[in-house]
Amino acid sequence: MSAEELLRVSNLKVYFTQTRGVLLRHGTGIVRAVDDVSFSLRRGETLGLVGESGSGKSSLGRAILQLRRPTSGSVLFEGVELTTLSGQRLRRLRRKTQMIFQDPYASLNPRMTVGRILAEPIRLHRLTSGAGVRRRVSELLHLVGLNPDFAHRYPHEFSGGQRQRIGIARALAVNPSLIVCDEPVSALDVSIRAQLINLLEDLQQRLQLTYLFIAHDLSVVRHISDVVAVMYLGKLVEVADSDDVYEDPLHPYTQALLSAVPIPDPDLERRRQRVRLEGDIPTALDPPSGCRFRTRCQYAQQRCSDEEPALVEVRSGHSVACHFWEQIAATRSAAMVKEVS
Amino acid sequence: MARVLEVRDLRVEFRSRGKRVRAVNGVSFHLDDGETLGLVGESGCGKSVTALSIMRLIPRPPGRIVEGEAEFEGRDLLALSDDEIRRVRGNSIAMVFQDPMTSLNPVLSVGRQIGEALRVHRAMGRLAARKRTIELLEQVGIPSARQRVDDYPHQFSGGMRQRVMIAMALSCEPRVLIADEPTTALDVTIQAQILELLKRLQGELGMAMILITHDLGVMAGVADRVCVMYAGYIVESAAVDEAFKLPRHPYTLGLHRSLPNLVRGPRQRLVPIEGLPPDLANPQPGCPFQPRCQFRLDRCANENPDLEEVTPLHAIACWVDVTGGDRHTGQPRHPGVAVAG
Numbered sequence: 001m002s003a004e005e006l007l008r009v010s011n012l013k014v015y016f017t018q019t020r021g022v023l024l025r026h027g028t029g030i031v032r033a034v035d036d037v038s039f040s041l042r043r044g045e046t047l048g049l050v051g052e053s054g055s056g057k058s059s060l061g062r063a064i065l066q067l068r069r070p071t072s073g074s075v076l077f078e079g080v081e082l083t084t085l086s087g088q089r090l091r092r093l094r095r096k097t098q099m100i101f102q103d104p105y106a107s108l109n110p111r112m113t114v115g116r117i118l119a120e121p122i123r124l125h126r127l128t129s130g131a132g133v134r135r136r137v138s139e140l141l142h143l144v145g146l147n148p149d150f151a152h153r154y155p156h157e158f159s160g161g162q163r164q165r166i167g168i169a170r171a172l173a174v175n176p177s178l179i180v181c182d183e184p185v186s187a188l189d190v191s192i193r194a195q196l197i198n199l200l201e202d203l204q205q206r207l208q209l210t211y212l213f214i215a216h217d218l219s220v221v222r223h224i225s226d227v228v229a230v231m232y233l234g235k236l237v238e239v240a241d242s243d244d245v246y247e248d249p250l251h252p253y254t255q256a257l258l259s260a261v262p263i264p265d266p267d268l269e270r271r272r273q274r275v276r277l278e279g280d281i282p283t284a285l286d287p288p289s290g291c292r293f294r295t296r297c298q299y300a301q302q303r304c305s306d307e308e309p310a311l312v313e314v315r316s317g318h319s320v321a322c323h324f325w326e327q328i329a330a331t332r333s334a335a336m337v338k339e340v341s
Numbered sequence: 342m343a344r345v346l347e348v349r350d351l352r353v354e355f356r357s358r359g360k361r362v363r364a365v366n367g368v369s370f371h372l373d374d375g376e377t378l379g380l381v382g383e384s385g386c387g388k389s390v391t392a393l394s395i396m397r398l399i400p401r402p403p404g405r406i407v408e409g410e411a412e413f414e415g416r417d418l419l420a421l422s423d424d425e426i427r428r429v430r431g432n433s434i435a436m437v438f439q440d441p442m443t444s445l446n447p448v449l450s451v452g453r454q455i456g457e458a459l460r461v462h463r464a465m466g467r468l469a470a471r472k473r474t475i476e477l478l479e480q481v482g483i484p485s486a487r488q489r490v491d492d493y494p495h496q497f498s499g500g501m502r503q504r505v506m507i508a509m510a511l512s513c514e515p516r517v518l519i520a521d522e523p524t525t526a527l528d529v530t531i532q533a534q535i536l537e538l539l540k541r542l543q544g545e546l547g548m549a550m551i552l553i554t555h556d557l558g559v560m561a562g563v564a565d566r567v568c569v570m571y572a573g574y575i576v577e578s579a580a581v582d583e584a585f586k587l588p589r590h591p592y593t594l595g596l597h598r599s600l601p602n603l604v605r606g607p608r609q610r611l612v613p614i615e616g617l618p619p620d621l622a623n624p625q626p627g628c629p630f631q632p633r634c635q636f637r638l639d640r641c642a643n644e645n646p647d648l649e650e651v652t653p654l655h656a657i658a659c660w661v662d663v664t665g666g667d668r669h670t671g672q673p674r675h676p677g678v679a680v681a682g
Contacts, residue, residue: 159617189383194599223601236602250595260533261603262558266581269562277530280498
């Protein structure tokens, strides 16, 4: 494993002002979509970012790429601070950071042929010109498993899976090192999804790509990620190696999330003891005091509403933001022993 | 167990740009009292069209039920007059849809929408309907139902809206509930709540349920029996345990192998089903899955196999049987081997 750090995000905040009115526009509140998030990502690795809708995972992805400027905090990419860059210099670095979107149809211009869609970033960044562009477009199509003759076709002529391949080819057109994949396979059917996951894995190997993989499907994230970060209401609540998060989750939210995932095994489903999570995710407009998960947490105590838990590395490479993770782990293993005997 | 619903040889087609799209191609299945039948398959396989046809909700034009029967309480639903089917719909057969926001009327309070079914089908007065509506909202777990009965759909979260839809569907205590991707738009923790609610209510009311989903995990946790659909055909039908542990149709096996695993440890490469689903406007001779099938024989190109039982209650539409069993004796040569691969 290479240890070179490609991306370091520190204390990143993304706040949105909620407004009302048209003529007399005024702020009615602040949505803390991403609130003080820090993590780092090594070259060639995949960090899976999971959380439910409204947890702020997409806002985080966009803020890293400077598609939306963060409210505060720092994003170091290859040692360069992105949050203060602008103009030419930002554009030059953008070449190395690309994004793949959830809905490939909405993110491809319906009036442009696939060839033009792929040629545009190559021309904009002046990577090559003339016949070189055409050669590169064919190469890209081939790379993502599409027939190079498809360059003359329009997005509507393709299936969902093929369109996502085009989205991937467009991201690859400028030789990026970091790709933020925002729910790249969520809109696809199971059999097609597996094709795309394999493709993303192959491309990562061949081109030494680093992925920030945002998804709500925990099985997909486990499959593709080296490290997993769990997000709840704008905060990271747990970060660890993929296997550690799934085999030994320490945060009560991670535990509840994993136990809610349906498993395609009828036997297992019948035997499973579910951690039930009541209610909905609270609004980020007015998050609970202290620990944001406390309103749905079965272990919550007074301290949880008084004091916000920090994300602390409690074991090597395993961080959790919970005051009572140790006690919870002890209770859980006692329960498991009882279940076995 | 008494049979509640028997669908025989259902064929449905749509006209699209002058072409006939054969969405459902001779589907037969039955539903017994109190059981849950799962219809599983990818987009365009005909699972929703099948359900809508039973409810006679296929828009016509462009859709048309070409032939078939759906026998319910001694009558063929497909032959009823519009007036007669209206008395069944929402009364003895009810339906829950994927997106509660688009299936609820945004300008009517939820109480009025739930009450409508009671007033129409049960001839209840306004006050009686309101009282029953509050009971229903309590039954589906909406907190402070008495206050919320006058709220509008946008004032509810996605999960709560789906509870409202369920309350509406259950208002007349149907014998059959058809749930079409009821949790697909929801987060996993909310999905777990809704599935648990559906299972609980099914037990309390003794209804039979048809659950339509593309999620094999959901299927494993809820269904008693499973029908796997592909290109408008049922290709495999079995009890849930057999369908997951001993799938016999190459497509079912392919779906299982395409899934990333949440539970098992070592990361394996996914085995996708190569290629794309067929164009239903341009049907080819032979088995519709044959172009993507790795078990294909010569005869598959010309002869489309009927759905036939290979063992009691386990039927496939395939010449092969991937367990290596004989299509006629049904004895697997290598039991279990198929899934482990």
